Structure formats: structure tokens, C-alpha cells
Amino acid sequence: MLIIAVGCKELPKDQDNPDSKPNIVVIYLDDLGYGDVGFNGSKVLKTPNMDRLANAGLRFTNGYATSATCTPSRYGLLTGKYPWREKDAKILPGTAPLIIGADQMTIPKMLKTKGYHTGVVGKWHLGLGDGKLDWNSKIVPSPNEVGFDYSFIMAATQDRVPTVYIKNGHVVGLDPKDPIYVDYDKNFPGEPTALDHPEMLRLKWDHGHNNSIVNGIPRIGFMKGGKSALWKDEQMADTFLKEAEDYVTAQKDGPFFLYYAMQQPHVPRTPNPRFVGKTGLGARGDVIAEADWCVGEFVRILDKQGLLDNTLIIFTSDNGPVLNDGYRDEAVEKNGDHTPWGPFRGGKYSLFDAGTHVPFFTYWKGKIQPGISDALVCQVDLLSSLADLVQSDIRTQDSEDLMDVFLGESQQGRSDLVLEATSRTAYRKGDWVMIPPHKGPAVNKSVNIELGNSEEYQLYNLKVDQGELNNLATSQKEKLQEMIAGYDQIVGKTEIKTEALELK
Template structure:
């Protein structure tokens, strides 16, 4: 399925860039290829919770491949995504910049313009400048184009314009239109006589919807997902045309895995960076037929089991191509877990004794720990000593740390250079970290968490997750209260003031 045509090659050319903080102009890959540089693979899951994996204590849900990966790697028990939702975390991962510094960085519709400035330094761009081939396979959700995208022509700017030589993506999320694969800016399988039209405000005449045509559904919507129907599943947004290009959800994990494997095989003779962004276990949860019923936890459990299998297959590919010893692999998730996120899929009814958040409070959308504290493992065969680390790290830090690994001097002020920490050679991690949930922010510093007062509901009712909103300051000591059950703001006013001062200082920093 992996192919690069002359048209695709032409599309890989883009302008040189200027950077946010102390960056240099990247050289071409061919100028700086170094076979001694390690390959880098980031495996990024979608809505996988801290407690969804065996290596963090899950017993009701089996994740044998991720557990093996963790057993042979370094598990960070204090590893964070930047945010409790997907788009902001992905922005932080690729730019090394706190997402709350840019107002447009929030969950995006499928028609949103690209939110990474093409003149901005990115992780793939800096690695490209150090001789790496760069590829993304899977979920993008950082916007495409400059507005008013014509999906029947080259769609851009997008991943290829911010540093990726190769991209095979879905535009946003599985529950949003357009429901098509996009390779290097072009919709795969699109037929000229069946053009695509997308609208997030009004439906197209004669097109069925989940709201009006429930008889056409194989998966019923619970909240917010009742627009265009594709593959028997109602989505967010309206779509017309492109029938031959539309994906079958049940095949998506296989399609992305095959693309990732093909990329590895084609680039194994030179250093490469692969951002493998799985769609599981985000809704709609549609395991391939061979994984249905594997866990007894319904589709959510089954797609996690499916993702686990994909990760195992990817690691097999690295081993079979004899590059496992020269590849740093990082496994993590974009945010915490959610059970009911818009569809009736038995996720709640079949949850049983499984707790996706593990010992943590909250989940996706939440300022409590389960929103941003996620599975986080680094693996490098014979280079990283297996074990567990309680050092505080963030996905933000991968930007500067991987720059170190590649020999680049690129850094951003928000991303700390912690390569020795990620390689298990140091336990001197972050002192403080701002975490974010739907533009609301809080502070983790040492063993303490500070959450400012926020208006709004205490619980996100459709998904039944505590958001962290409260009318006064909240202060928790995670060393003695990992579940954030006891607010210490009144009994420890000195610590509260210290945390407020640190929080306000970081928030006030102007990096422009």
C-alpha cells in the first residue's frame, strides 16, 4: 500500500524555515545522512488511560505486547501529556511548546486550518535537518490547509509542510468527517466523478444522518455524533461524495500498521523518524472482526487489545529488519481515558472491575491527574536499562531531548532537554509542569498539584468525568494522596502561595 509516485515526490518540497527559540535553518536530508544516528519511533495512542495497561496495574484487560515493551524498557510513572485532549497534546509533542500559549490550539473540527505555522520549527523539521527521513502514519488532527479546503485537489499545507517527508493520515479523528485517508496531501482512492464536499454547519440535500435515519445505523450515537453516516456509523459534520475513498473503520488499524511497516522497511538503511499515531481507543471503537470479543470488555477493550497487537507487530518488524538495536522507541498516549464518549458501544456496561484511570482521579477533559498522566515508556534495546522511574517528564520534553540525540542545537523554552532521563542515565527531571484541559490550566510541581478556581460544572455529564472545576483553589499532595481526595489549600497556605507564584510566573512568560 506504500508507494511514492513522481507526483508525491514533487509534493515533498517546501520552504526552509525559521524557528521559535534559537533555531537554525535545516539542511537537506541527503547533506547530513549519518548511519550511526539512531532511528526514532514515537507510538502515540489515542485516549489510552494510565490504568489501561498491565504494566500500570491493569488486571481485567490484557496488553501483553505493551507489557513486554515496558518490561524491557523504562516506564515513567510520572510521565505526562501536555493536555487532557488530543489536538493540544499533539501540538505540544511536535512543537515543544505549551499549547495554551496559542489560542487556536483546542479540539479541532475536520475542516480546521493548519494550526502549526509552516515557518515554525517542529520535531520532524529539526530531525530532517540532521539527516533523518521523517514520516507520519495515522491520526493528524492539527488542521489542514488555510481554510476552505478543496478535498479534491492537493490538501495543504499539512504534515508535509511542517517537516514530514511522508504522510499517510486521517485529517482529524475517526468520529469526524472527512472519513478518508490522505497520502502526502491527496485523498486516497478519490474518483474524479464523485468529488468530496464537507460542511460542519449544514447537511447536503438528500444525505442521511444519524439523527434522522437511525434505521441505517450499526452503531447508535449517544451524544453529539448524529450527522453524516459512513460505514453505518454517524459522525460529527456533514459529508457528501467520495464513496470509493471512504474508509471501513474496522480496517483502519491494519491499514495504518501496514503503512508504518512499509515505511520502516523502505527507510531502514538511513536514520528515520516515524510518528505512528494510532486511532485506538478513540471513538467510534471498531475492532476488526478478528478482535471482536477478545476481552469481554466490549469494543473499548477489544480495540485496546487490537492496538496492543499492532504494537507487537511493529516491534517485530523492527527486529526482522535488524534495526531494533539502533532504534529508540517511545510509547505514550495523547491524554487520559474516557469510557462513554459519544456512542452506545457497551463500554460502560461491560467495564466491570477495570478502571481505565487506575489509581488516578478524573480522565479525558479533566485537570485531575488522570487527564494528563498517561502511560509513558522509552525502549532502546541494549541501550536503556529496563526499570521504572518516578522522574517527572512531559511529552513537551521530547522536542529538545530528541534534538540532543540527533546532534541538533534546537531547543524551545517550554521543552526541557532531558535525554539522559529518557535513556535512564539520570533522575533529574522537571521541577514544574503546567497541565491543560480545554484551555484551563493547573500546575504540577514536585509532589504537589495546584488547580486554580474555575467556573463550570464539576462533572462533564455526558462522559461522567470530574473536570476539576471548583470555586476556590485546590491543592493536593500526590505523595500521600495520589487520588487527589483531600484538598490541602486551607491547611497549608504557605505551600498554596508558593504554587500560585510559580504558576503565575510560568503563565506570564512571553516567548514571542
């Protein structure tokens, strides 16, 4: 989920006066589906704090992440560049080098040229170091080298090692006498894994999560040492919330930019005991309720510090939902009538719409009028849009300036958009979406999600077929050719020739 807190677009002429510039906050949830929130129609799962903010702001019915998985979508958001243009923008292990280049433009870098203090709190998952990572020394490069003045992060995901917090390039609470070692290829002698010691587990794994055990939870990857630095999973939400609150409190005189990247509802879902059983939907529902509470508490701090009048909030998620994503946490069994994917088809990992069509709204007390916008917007547009807001000339290739749309002053969003899921791409233009032929299974059986792969072109009209059930590629050949041409102009020629599919 994403929150952006910003001030007025028509800034005072005195650009060098810090008091004249708005604050900007981004809150980004992890795997939150379009249908997981009340403001998008959820009747089963309650999200009162998110709803209150959304209903007082501008809700986007066509808001998109750039990708159906986490690393690429975060890359697209921060850099304003389509992730499919970057070969390393894939789901990364915790030991991967930083994939944002030292000379690459980012939102925080752009804002720093306008005098902003910049911070990131929460999930990073864009790589760290330069390929020779030593967790026991200062980690360089880190978020601090790509535009952030302050960083308090986890390296990758909650289900991957290392299971430690990193503050400004240093592992928090590390005892030098107990150094950390991390490896994604082989285990360290004597270290227990889920395969060797299932009796140590308090959360059972289903697929892909059977390596090192930390806090009774099996992870992806192997880790040794660093006992004093290990995070406590059930306290993670509170830890990140306090860091976010402390940051805005310390920087309340502004201008500041905070990227608050929450970890919920990504696996392992470990709600604080205060939220266990709160929703009746199992751990997944409970961590969303926990996240909703965090949003409410964070906004309360903004209000307490007198910052809401000068704060724009944009709320979104890094990709669509998934139920069973590697742990047996009863997400499937207790889901009941809840529809995390909303009216759409697919989910996380999928080229179908639920993979990238996510919750998205902007809020700005007294500036944005409450309402609903059908404009097509994407997280990749935030860099250029925020640059316009702070009167910067910086723009990037794929990022469109939609600040008027985000403020509710225009309904003219993007004309088209290229979407991505695990290096496969699709194309949306207007109400139409075209998925070119892609090799691979039709369904990811581990997570029970349709991926959108087919040997044939797929063409859907989302205005009348939100569930993408009626493939019009055969009956609407002229429209298909138009979509292929638009796609090829951005991405390049499709792999399978149109002649082979009898499109002429």
C-alpha cells in the same frame, strides 16, 4: 501511545554519515488511560506486547501529556510548545486550517536538519489547508509542509468527517467524478443523518454524534461524495499498521523518524472481527487488545529489519481515558472492575491527574536498562531531548532537554509543569499539584468525568494522595502561595485574587 525509536546518544563524530545516526519512531495511542495497560497494574485488561516492551525498558510513573484532549497534546508533542499558549490548539473540526505555523519548529523539521527522512502515519488532527480547503485537489499546507517527507493520515478523528485517508496531501482512492464536500454547519440536501435515518445505524449514538452516516456509523459533521475513497472502519488498524511497517522497511537504511499515531481506543471503537469479544470488556477493551497486537507486529518488523539495536522506543498516550464518549458501545456496562484511570481522579477533559497522567516508557534494546523512574517527564520535552540526542542546537521555550532521563542515565526530571484541559490550566511542582479556580460545571455529565472546576483553589500532595481526595488549600496556605507564585510566573496572574480567598 508513543514510541520513539532512537540510537545512541554518544553519536560518532562523523555527523554527515547516515549510518552513524539513530532511527527514531513515535507511537502515540489515543485516549489510552494510565490503568489500561498491564505494566501499570491492569489485572483485567491484558496487554502482553506493550508489557513485554515496557518491562524491558524504562517505565515512567510520572509521565504526562501536555493536555487532557487530543489536538492540544499533539500540538505540544510535535512543537515543544505548551498548547495553552496557542489559542487555536483546541479540539478541531475536520475542516480546520493547519494550526502549526509554516515557520514554527517541529520535531521532524529539527531532525531533517540532521539528515533524517521523516514520516507520519495515522491520526493527525492538527488542521489542514489554509482555511479554503478543497478535498479534491492537493491539500496545502499538510504535514508535508511542517517537516514530514511522507504522510498517510486521517484529517481529524475517526468520528469526524471526512472519513478518508490522505497521502501526501491527496485523498486516497478519490474518483474525480464523485468529489468530496465537507461542512460542519449544515447538511447537504438528501444526505442521510442519524436523526433522519436511525434505521441505517449499526452503532447507536449517545451524544454529539448524529450527523452524516458513514458505514452505518453516525459522525460529527456533514459529508457528501467520495464513495470510492471512504475508509473501512474495521480495517483502520491494519491499514495504519501496514503503512507504518512499509515506511520503516523502505527507510531501513536510515536515518528515519516515524510518528505512528494510532487511533485506538478513541471512538467509534470498531475492532477488526479478529478481536471482537476478545477481552469481555466490550468494544473499548477489544480495540486496546487490537492496538496491543499492532504494537507487537510493528516491533516484530523492526526486529526483522535489524533495526531494534538502533531504535529507542517511547510509549505514551495523548490524554487520559473516557468510557462513553458519544456512542452506545457498552464501554460503561462491560467495564466491570477495570480501572482505565488507574489510581488517579478524572479522565479525558479533566484537570484532575487522570486527564494528563498517561502510560509512558522508553525502550532501547541493549542501551536502556530495565527499570522504573519516578522522574517528572512530559511529551513537550521530546523536541529538545531528541535535539540533544542528535547533537542539534535547536531548543524551544517550553521543551526541556531530558534525554539523560529518557535513557535512564539520570533521575532528575522536570521541576514543574503546566497542564491543560480545554483551555483551563493547572500546575504541578514536585509532588504537589495546584488547580486554580475555574468556572464551569464540576462534572461533564455526558461522559461522567469530573473536570476539576471549582470556585476555590485546590492543592493536593500526590505522594500521599494520588486520588486527589484531600484538598489542602486551606491547611497548607504557605505551600499554596508558593504554587500560585510558580504558576503565575509561567502562565500569568490568576483570574481570582488570592486575597479574596483569604490566603494571607
